[in-house]
Amino acid sequence: MGFYVDIAEALDAEGIESRVNDGTLFVPVSEDLEVQFVDITGGTGIPGANVFLAMADVSEDDEEFEAALVGVVFSVEDAVATVARHVATDLVVGTVRDLMEGTDPRIADLEFVQDPVDALTVSAEVGESSEIVVTFEGEEGTPTARVQFVTLGEDFEDLMDQAVGEIWDEEVDPDPEDVTDAVFHSSEADRQRILEGLVHDIADMTEEILELGSYQDFDRLFDVLFVAQEQASAWEELLVPLEEFWEEDGEDGDDGNSDEHA
Known part of the structure; x- marks a missing residue:
């Protein structure tokens, strides 16, 4: 959970909330969209996480639920930049x-x-x-x-x-x-x-x-x-x-x- 904690602390410093649930770090982008980080840290010890983009507040039991893989990050800095990019994109698309x-x-x-x-x-x-x-x-x-x-x-x-x-x-x-x-x-x-x-x-x-x-x-x-x-x-x-x-x-x-x- 160390990688998740580091990402969460860095996001918190930017005023962005996050939460960990069932092995996934959830970061809300808007009311309808969220970024999900799934840890893929392996035996080498290099921290890493798959990045998914998904609709927020959707039950995983929902047959229409889909989370799209949009990237992979290997550092806290990359994770924060990824979230910032999706927040900016969502703001532009919404406007x-x-x-x-x-x-x-x-x-x-x-x-x-x-x-x-x-x-x-x-x-x-x-x-x-x-x-x-x-x-x-x-x-x-x-x-x-x-x-x-x-x-x-x-x-x-x-x-x-x-x-x-x-x-x-x-x-x-x-x-x-x-x-x-x-x-x-x-x-x-x-x-x-x-x-x-x-x-x-x-x-x-x-x-x-x-x-x-x-x-x-x-x-x-x-x-x-x-x-x-x-x-x-x-x-x-x-x-x-x-x-x-x-x-x-x-x-x-x-x-x-x-x-x-x-």
Whole structure:
């Protein structure tokens, strides 16, 4: 039991509870999940334990009960790091679920969707042509949520009109209500795939990004998201490409210098 005692004491120092029962060290991760350590210390005397991930508060007699082997540890440090990793992962997964389900009243008006490639990135449409993007990072340590406000530039629709016209090889309404909707409902699969790529590329070219910070306090995250949805329309009007800002500033400077030397 020496290895279990050492792990339990190290976890207790981190504020994490644990208990030993029937030869297994149980460490609750959340109300629904727990980490289980099963000692495999052998004749060599090297301490070791199989690490299982299981649903909490499930009877071992339950036919549907399953504990999945997710790792093996050979030191107290590895055991503590393993627990910390699963606690962080569970926190991130739970927060992503809360965002997508809109369980918090502060985000009740936001409809978050999960990125099809990165499961730890979610976004919600706000304003006229913007979205709030939340990306979770740092599962190995303290999880962090990075928040961005992304708005499409004024040139997006014009460039999309031009792209649609070139690919369809026909005139396109210069001011369609929804160009992308018309594009994506086309039956021509090849052109559709090309246009999907163009939408992504043109968005990258024209979008403006406002960084809203990174947060380890996820309750604070929900406060920030509430403010972001309130400010979306104002931010859309205020955001201008930095290239235009510097160009205008340079033009003003040139005029001033010309006056000085006149």
